[in-house]
Amino acid sequence: MFVDKAKIYVKGGDGGDGLVAFRREKYVPEGGPAGGDGGKGGDVIFRVDEGLRTLMDFRYQKHFKAQRGEKGRNKSQHGANADNMIVSVPPGTVVIDDDTHEILADLTRHGQQVVVAKGGRGGRGNIRFATPNNPAPEIAENGEEGVERWLVLELKVMADVGLVGFPSVGKSTLLSVVSAAQPKIGAYHFTTLTPNLGVVDVGDGRSFVMADLPGLIEGAHEGVGLGHEFLRHIERTRVIVHVVDMAGTEGRDPFDDWVKINDELKLYNAKLEERPQIVVANKMDLPEAVDNIAAFTQRLAEVNPTLVVIPVSAATRDGVQTLMYKVMDLLDTIPDAPVVEELADVAERKVYKLEAEDDDDFTIRRENETFVVESPSIEKLIKRTNFSTQESVTRFARILRKKGIDAALRERGAKDGQPVRIGDFEFEFVEQE
Structure with a gap:
């Protein structure tokens, strides 16, 4: 099962309490304070593991609490700091504060990590409060509480190429013939409900990852037809391959299909309008497609003359290899860097800061x-x-x-x-x- 969204609770470990203790040694009748500080609580850290592909683990475990630090010890010994809690997440995970809806982190690279809940400081022992006026204080602090918060995790698949288009235009069929992926294929809408990934071997030593993204419909940018669940995955792709049913098998006009899907992409995220795109005229094995492609190409050239239209038939595999070469050549001209979310201005302060500044206002x-x-x-x-x-x-x-x-x-x-x-x-x- 593919899980691409989860809500979880995280809490840093509390700091250990400081200790009130005094030296009790032979020949030291008036030993001074000797209570040590408590240890620091553990942090909750998210770390990217490229072996993970979904957020399935967070469906069954939703609470993550780090251990608290040890209490201070006598003889001025510091309590041990607690170990950090490392939580593995798949590449492409966006971490969002559930209360403020601010993006705290966008994790894309293997080994990348972020502290999402700081552990509390340990309390000071009475050795810290000794002064000339009070050489034997009986004061010690409790440990500071660790940061706690609810987080929303959203996974955006990490793929070089994303297949977009209306339902039933042949995206899953195309992925199945160019890779070893086995997406569900059926003659009904929304056969694909979750992204399917496949590695495409072009045949000349080059390869790329292609994602078959669930079909879009009008109003997807407003959430219609699970639009938001689908559109978020397109943001990661470096190249968009727009598959059009050139035969119009469902009575729609191919050019209108292309316009509507691009409008949905633009309305969801204006930056997607600038993403490199290749238009695939699919189902060219049908007579209607041959009749439609000339008019489609002419109308497309009037709107965007830079776009390339490649006729293919995913069912018969005609033109598919030419398409793969074209996609690979385009990828070679684009920097191999994932699209990263813009983090909120306050994210660094909220995630990383150890303690709030002292504030005398009340x-x-x-x-x-x-x-x-x-x-x-x-x-x-x-x-x-x-x-x-x-x-x-x-x-x-x-x-x-x-x-x-x-x-x-x-x-x-x-x-x-x-x-x-x-x-x-x-x-x-x-x-x-």
Whole structure:
């Protein structure tokens, strides 16, 4: 089964907690702090594996969580960092943030990798908080939480050549006679529901990969007939081979077919209009095709005189070898580089940045009797603070005063004993004597 879209959840490992510990050695009656830092949580990394061809694995496993770092140790020993989680994806995978719909990465080359969820930093042990005024602190931080997000993975097949055209014009038949691929062939629309890939050996030592892409219909750029599911695969191809039923076996005009399909490509992605294209006049073994090709070629020349029309019959194989030589010669003139998506401007910051910059901005609003303080930096501090020790609580209160939150609450009428909420943490406001 070919799977070309998946939605998954990824989470970087949490950092290990720092440790409160002291030296306890013979002849060292007043040993100083010796609690080590926690280890860093593992990253979730996507790495391209050219042996994969679909996103099938993500149909059965949708959650990927890296391991958390080890807790800090005594004797000032750092907790071990967690191993990164490597997730293999096929070439051609586009990684999209499900919340913002921004493209975070476009993975096309074997071995290419990207960090999609950073692991959290380890918490600092009490050795980090020793000062001349407090040489034996009982303060240690919790590990930072790893980044978590929902991602949408879209696979765009990596092929040199893409066969496009209306349903039942002979694309699957053409692929089957020029390669070892065995696509489903039938006398009904949408016989092909997923892309089929085949390696074409031209016969002179050259070869290329051809993709039989499912048939398009009018309105495909708006999603009609599963249009979006089909069109995304065309974006990767270096050359478009546009197959036209020159015999008009279904009562359509061949030139109108060509115009409509090109309009759909252009409306979906304007860059596809610039993609090199070869027009294949198929079903030339039928008498109607011989009657139609002269008028078709003349009308095409009036619109785009640079396009080449190659008459073939996929059923009898007439003209097929000439077509393959023409395609290969055109590919030789085009740089062998995949078409890569433009990444969102913020993608690098969102994917790679280890930690947010410290932000002193905050807002205060009131919900009945409760004062709600909104501040990303303070919410982050709360998660890292171990409130089980009095020194940690005192340090947290000192930071709030330093940032001006105490004074701002007082200005807004906060009284002794009134509840204050920051994130999920709620406490009582205490008026300093």
